[in-house]
Amino acid sequence: xxxxxxxxxxxxxxxxxxxxxxxxxxxxxxxxxxxxxxxxxxxxxxxxxxxxxxxxxxxxxxxxxxxxxxxxxxxxxxxxxxxxxxxxxxxxxxxxxxxxxxxxxxxxxxxxxxxxxxxxxxxxxxxxxxxxxxxxxxxxxxxxxxxxxxxxxxxxxxxxxxxxxxxxxxxxxxxxxxxxxxxxxxxxxxxxxxxxxxxxxxxxxxxxxxxxxxxxxxxxxxxxxxxxxxxxxxxxxxxxxxxxxxxxxxxxxxxxxxxxxxxxxxxxxxxxxxxxxxxxxxxxxxxxxxxxxxxxxxxxxxxxxxxxxxxxxxxxxxxxxxxxxxxxxxxxxxxxxxxxxxxxxxxxxxxxxxxxxxxxxxxxxxxxxx
Amino acid sequence: xxxxxxxxxxxxxxxxxxxxxxxxxxxxxxxxxxxxxxxxxxxxxxxxxxxxxxxxxxxxxxxxxxxxxxxxxxxxxxxxxxxxxxxxxxxxxxxxxxxxxxxxxxxxxxxxxxxxxxxxxxxxxxxxxxxxxxxxxxxxxxxxxxxxxxxxxxxxxxxxxxxxxxxxxxxxxxxxxxxxxxxxxxxxxxxxxxxxxxxxxxxxxxxxxxxxxxxxxxxxxxxxxxxxxxxxxxxxxxxxxxxxxxxxxxxxxxxxxxxxxxxxxxxxxxxxxxxxxxxxxxxxxxxxxxxxxxxxxxxxxxxxxxxxxxxxxxxxxxxxxxxxxxxxxxxxxxxxxxxxxxxxxxxxxxxxxxxxxxxxxxxxxxxxxxxxxxxxxxxxxxxxx
Numbered sequence: 001x002x003x004x005x006x007x008x009x010x011x012x013x014x015x016x017x018x019x020x021x022x023x024x025x026x027x028x029x030x031x032x033x034x035x036x037x038x039x040x041x042x043x044x045x046x047x048x049x050x051x052x053x054x055x056x057x058x059x060x061x062x063x064x065x066x067x068x069x070x071x072x073x074x075x076x077x078x079x080x081x082x083x084x085x086x087x088x089x090x091x092x093x094x095x096x097x098x099x100x101x102x103x104x105x106x107x108x109x110x111x112x113x114x115x116x117x118x119x120x121x122x123x124x125x126x127x128x129x130x131x132x133x134x135x136x137x138x139x140x141x142x143x144x145x146x147x148x149x150x151x152x153x154x155x156x157x158x159x160x161x162x163x164x165x166x167x168x169x170x171x172x173x174x175x176x177x178x179x180x181x182x183x184x185x186x187x188x189x190x191x192x193x194x195x196x197x198x199x200x201x202x203x204x205x206x207x208x209x210x211x212x213x214x215x216x217x218x219x220x221x222x223x224x225x226x227x228x229x230x231x232x233x234x235x236x237x238x239x240x241x242x243x244x245x246x247x248x249x250x251x252x253x254x255x256x257x258x259x260x261x262x263x264x265x266x267x268x269x270x271x272x273x274x275x276x277x278x279x280x281x282x283x284x285x286x287x288x289x290x291x292x293x294x295x296x297x298x299x300x301x302x303x304x305x306x307x308x309x310x311x312x313x314x315x316x317x318x319x320x321x322x323x324x325x326x327x328x329x330x331x332x333x334x335x336x337x338x339x340x341x342x343x344x345x346x347x348x349x350x351x352x353x354x355x356x357x358x359x360x361x362x363x364x365x366x367x368x369x370x
Numbered sequence: 371x372x373x374x375x376x377x378x379x380x381x382x383x384x385x386x387x388x389x390x391x392x393x394x395x396x397x398x399x400x401x402x403x404x405x406x407x408x409x410x411x412x413x414x415x416x417x418x419x420x421x422x423x424x425x426x427x428x429x430x431x432x433x434x435x436x437x438x439x440x441x442x443x444x445x446x447x448x449x450x451x452x453x454x455x456x457x458x459x460x461x462x463x464x465x466x467x468x469x470x471x472x473x474x475x476x477x478x479x480x481x482x483x484x485x486x487x488x489x490x491x492x493x494x495x496x497x498x499x500x501x502x503x504x505x506x507x508x509x510x511x512x513x514x515x516x517x518x519x520x521x522x523x524x525x526x527x528x529x530x531x532x533x534x535x536x537x538x539x540x541x542x543x544x545x546x547x548x549x550x551x552x553x554x555x556x557x558x559x560x561x562x563x564x565x566x567x568x569x570x571x572x573x574x575x576x577x578x579x580x581x582x583x584x585x586x587x588x589x590x591x592x593x594x595x596x597x598x599x600x601x602x603x604x605x606x607x608x609x610x611x612x613x614x615x616x617x618x619x620x621x622x623x624x625x626x627x628x629x630x631x632x633x634x635x636x637x638x639x640x641x642x643x644x645x646x647x648x649x650x651x652x653x654x655x656x657x658x659x660x661x662x663x664x665x666x667x668x669x670x671x672x673x674x675x676x677x678x679x680x681x682x683x684x685x686x687x688x689x690x691x692x693x694x695x696x697x698x699x700x701x702x703x704x705x706x707x708x709x710x711x712x713x714x715x716x717x718x719x720x721x722x723x724x725x726x727x728x729x730x731x732x733x734x735x736x737x738x739x740x741x742x743x744x745x746x747x748x749x750x751x752x753x754x755x
Contacts, residue, residue, distance in 0.1 A: 001442055001669040002372045003662075009371065068371065252751065266753035269743075275753060276746035280663075280683040287662035288655075291373045298374070308655045361644075363651035367632060369641030 003287060005072075012069050016076035019049060024080040026338050037083055037198035038160045047116025052090050057098070060110035067231070067296040071238040071289060078242025081345055083197060085119045085157035091235050093120035093165045095228045096176065100216030105178070121161035121181070123152035123202050124225075130154070130354070132167055132174055132225050137204060139170040139177065139218075145211035146170065148177065148185075148204045154352075158188050158200035165215070166204070172219025179213045195344040230306035233353050234292050237306075237313040240349050241289055244282050244313070244320045247342040251275075251324040251332075258329075271327060278320050285313050304366035307359035314350035314359075321346040375446070383446050389423065390454040399455050407578055407712065411457050412536060414491075420451065420461075421491025427465050430473060435486030440672035445618055445665070452622035453629070459532050459579070460494055462619045468495035468541050471610040472560075476597050480560065484539065498528040498542035498561060498584060499607070505530075506741050509552045509604060513544040513586060515559065522546075522559065522596070524567075524589045530735075534570050534582040537563050542586070543603045556603030560595040561586070577728040611737075612676040616667045617684030620732050621660045624692045627729070628657055630721040631699040634707065637718050646702055653695050660688040679750035686742035689732040696726040 005013065023042045032039060046052065055070045056062025070091070077086070094113045097105055112118035126136055137150025148168050158164065158181065166177040185207035191199040216224060252275055255266035265271050292305050321343040325332035332339045350356065375383070389395060395416070402411045420426055429444035430436020437443070448466075452458045469488045472480055487493040504511040513526020524544055534540065540561045547555035561568065567589040570582045598606045631650065640646045663684040670677060699722040700707050711720030733739040747753045 001375060001665060002673060003666045003669055004673075004675075005371060252753075256753065256755075264754075266751075272747035272751075272753045273740075273743040275751055276743045279751060280686055280746060283680075283683055284659035284663050284687055287666060288659055290371055291662060294371055294373045308651075308658065311651075312655050312659070357648060360648050360651040360655075363654060364641075364647035367650060367654055369632060369635050369647065369650065370639075 009072060013072045016073050017079060020076050020080035020082050024082045026341060029081055029341055032083060033196040043084060043116055052116045053114040056094060056110060056114050061114040068293040071293040074235045074238035075242035078239035079246040081243060081341055087232055087235060088122040088156060089113055089120045091232045092122050092228055095231060096215060096224060099224050119161045120163045120165055121155050121158040123155045123164050123166040125154045127153055132222055135167050135169050135174055137168040139168040139175055142208050146209045148207040148209055150204050152202040155200045155202045157198050158202055159198060170218050174222040175218045176215040176221040177209050177213055178215045179209055183207055195348045197348060229353060230302055233306040233310040236349060236353055237309045238289055240313045240317045241286055243342050244317050247321055247324045247339060248278055248282060250338055251327050255327055274323060278323060281316055285316055304363050307362040311356040311359040314356040317346040318350050379442060379446060382443055383450060386447050386450040412460050418491045426491055427469060427489040430485060430489060434481050435489030441668050442672045445668040448618055449622045452619055453625045458619050463533050464488055464495045467497055467614045470613045471541055474610055474613055475606045494533060494537045495539045496531060496533045496537040498531060498540045500530045501527060502529050506738055515544040515546050520593045522591045524586045524591055526586050528584045531582040531584050534584050539563060543607060546600050550601060553604040554601050557600045558597040558603045558606055559591050561591055565589050577731050612678040612681055615681040615685055617664045617688045618668060621664045621688035624657055624688055624695060627692060627695045627725050628653060630718060631695060633718040634699060634703050634722060649698050653698060656691045660691055663687050679746055682742040682745040685737060686739055690739060692729040692732045696729040700726050
């Protein structure tokens, strides 16, 4: 047992933290929020740094790095609030293609994911539920395969996606469809949400899908999707935790400079102790993140562990961002200051891929309460 | 990074569990737990059984009677024994605090004199730090030692002392230079608890645990019992703290609390109640985090790294969780949770009541929550720099 990052892991962390600090300052975040939310330039540079290839197998031009390295990348992304389709493209779609795809699909898609050429969005949530088992969008038999209809919500980066991974219910059960995003019958409308992010409502009106655009066997989507979503929850938690640390650091720096009553804020016990409490909780959550990632690297199944981690970090991120604004005072509430950027992102990520309450139900299931 | 235990360490954990599950050991544990109120719960017999297996001081070098293993093996043993209900304070005081301090700071002669007898279970030891007017502000303590030829004469009052009535020796911190700055005038001595002038008076705590007020009146201590040099006491105490404060003993107790609350949930058939499920899942998650904070400290120790801020975080997190968990147990258990283990028909062994009386002490003993916050903020984050 040794909970310290080894020197290679430290290098990975520093490499990506440096990259995002340089390439994704908060001025860019503000520009992106005014614009279409995606920076092809930063995306391209991240690809050049092997940010997309990192976790993919070598045979598809990947680096075959382990899950822990990927978590370090995600922590760094979160520190700078870097908005990107990486989670859906690489962690969700890439992994599902790897697990379920035909050889043809793998050969055609994975190298493009590795180079950043292909962006994929996940169309899973529907109004009222984001549980794959409760999906209502219908996949009826069609001319050459299936015909999809229904409405998907919170499809992030659908507007820049080359392809959509659509979760729909066929006769045999939950099925995954992989098709070009510009297919006839697909309509996007932007959802106005708290973070000013890029979430889209996707209407599916008689969308024709060929039989070979199914990922995996028809009706066989639920289990692999749930497993891959648990992996995505770990990465999302890593990103959120990066955000926690960054907004904490920002607040800590401010509290050390700002003076009131002829005293620096950070030296008031009421502030100092809250800073101590936050850093303790962040440290603990980070250990849980690394342990969970390590478990994946050991080949262990992470079900309730991923749920537990994401639930913990969801509560923590909301808490830390709220405290950040409070400690900054009026200035923290101002749009021109950065804490609100984290506060709004925390609100989104805390419920993305399951709210803390939903996820804790899964933790309770694993506790043997009966 | 490696979050795993080696196969040997896993085997050790299984061995400890198997021992604790033995009928005779379980009978001993039941017997100590059912003793009447205000009767000592310590079982010398069980202590000896653990000693015979080399489990009291597995992490000490063999030359001092230890098992030659690392802090990780010792942590595994302590985690399992405490969770199983073995009274933890005699071990914590004797081995973890007194013994580790002697190992780390003592002279070769002191190590050879005390450590083998501690490891063999023959000797129990304690510390004489806290005073009526010096709790969190320990550095203001007033007990005095003055030299008298080769000896020192100690006068003062120590309080909130744990196991002083069972221990043969105590590590005392006293003021030897009243003119020096507060933190530079303190010195450590090993005091014979049976020496003339040592009086041990019981005080009973909310938890039914006995602590002691100890008066030291002209207690003569040989110069050879000084640990470290005169005036070094404060620095040495803080050095030892980073070794002894792992949070492991507290967090292992919290693991026990969680087991017992789950027992109540089962007994009351509340496993389907969403309020209950949410709150217990939350506590379980925090216990996992608390354990990681503990094992970060312990595994770092095994790699020769001491970090008193990590220690403070660990102690803080586990003990604050303890209080939340016992409040939850009382809430879930309802009226029946009020029944103690001395009642004829308690709920889930009467443990909710016992834990609820024990947990408030955990955020006070061995450094209050406020002191942990202080350490993390001022020594870790350095908020004032």
